Amino acid sequence: MKKHFVLIIICAAVFIAAAVSSVVMLNAPAGDIVKIKSNGELLYTIDLSNSPDRTIIVEYNGKENTLEIKDHKIRVLEADCPDKVCVNTGWLDSPAIPIICLPNKLIIEFENNDADAAAR
Amino acid sequence: MDVKKLTKLSLLTAVALIIFVIELRLPNIVPIPGVKLGLANIVTVYALYNYGIRDTAMICAVRIFLGSLFSGNLMAMLFGFGGSLLCIIGMSLLKKVVTDKYLWLLSIFGAVFHNIGQIAVACAVMQTFAVIGYLPFLIVTGCIAGFFTGMCAQLLILRLKMR
Structure with missing residues (x-):
């Protein structure tokens, strides 16, 4: 007992x-500086506070993720992975919750988040 | 291993697979990768209670392998193996302490261990520690889901014992 x-x-x-x-x-x-990494390698560093609305296409092993930047926010608009978790995560709004696409090994996160600081 | 036991274990594997496939059809409420009810865990708890750690590990391994083939998501296989390994080891250690009426506790701890294993594998696959940010959310939902599946397993085990 x-x-x-x-x-x-x-x-x-x-x-x-x-x-x-x-x-x-x-x-x-939420921060302003966003890092986009594919397979552990830094692809883009974007300052959301003065970035125009646009879409970015990130490719990995022939798979594509379409990222959308709108009103100083970023999200994954489309992905050709099977589970669509990255699309369902929606807008990136917390440094603790990066947008992650596991099949395409893509990470979108704010710079200087705590979890990353622990890694250094 | 005699034929009778082999048949029982494969039957359990089949049950776990059916539950797993049906659960795939349920819509995901929380948009966080890795969050799910994990109903197939009922079978894991049942197997661990009635058989040993080795038999349970076999059931789980076959279930995860076939399950990820059925769902077409091979990445899920890696996370499933990492999570289940920790989950089974943790639950079999706790099994010695927990009595029949508190089996749901076993399942909650199993769920938490499963989440830790998943995140560890995710860290290794993504080569970043950023995914650790998901751990608190996974543990909160894992505790709730673990309690539910644990209660199911407890009811099942106690009723089958009564007969």
């Missing part, structure tokens, strides 16, 4: 910690 109590406490602690950090990350302010 006592062991279960400890386990439930651990469970609750993990859950609350994850929930709190999710909220903190969602409320983190």
Whole structure:
């Protein structure tokens, strides 16, 4: 009985910690400088605050992702990957949640986010 | 391994695969990669409770391999293997501590371990630590989904025992 109590406490602690950090990350302010990486290699660095509306096509192994920049925000407009997770992520609005297309190995993220800083 | 056990294990694998394929048809509510209900985990918990870690690992491996072939998403295979490996190891360690009425706890921990494994594989595949940002979201949804599948598995195990 006592062991279960400890386990439930651990469970609750993990859950609350994850929930709190999710909220903190969602409320983190969005930056201006966006990095677009394909297969670990930096392709573009874009300053969203003075970038005109346009579309960018990123290619990897013959697969294409079409990125759209509009009203100083960026998203993946179209992708020919099977799961379309990157399209469904929508606009990039938090430094903690990069737009990721796993099949095409594409990452779109704000510069200087915490997770990346930890990697350095 | 005798024929009877082999048949039982393959039956469990088939059940897990059917659940997996049906779950593919459910729409994804949260637009975060890796978030899903993981109903096939019910079978994993059941197998782990009734058989050993090796048999469960076999069921999972076959289920993930065939499942990702069926869904046409081979990347999912990598994440599935990474996640399930951690998940099974973690659950089999906890199994010794947890009694029948708290099996849902096992499943929650399994889900959290699964998410950690997934993110670890994602870090390796993408060669960046940026994906760690997803971990809190995955753990929150994983706890909820793990509780649900754990409750299902517990009901199943207890009722099959009563007969």
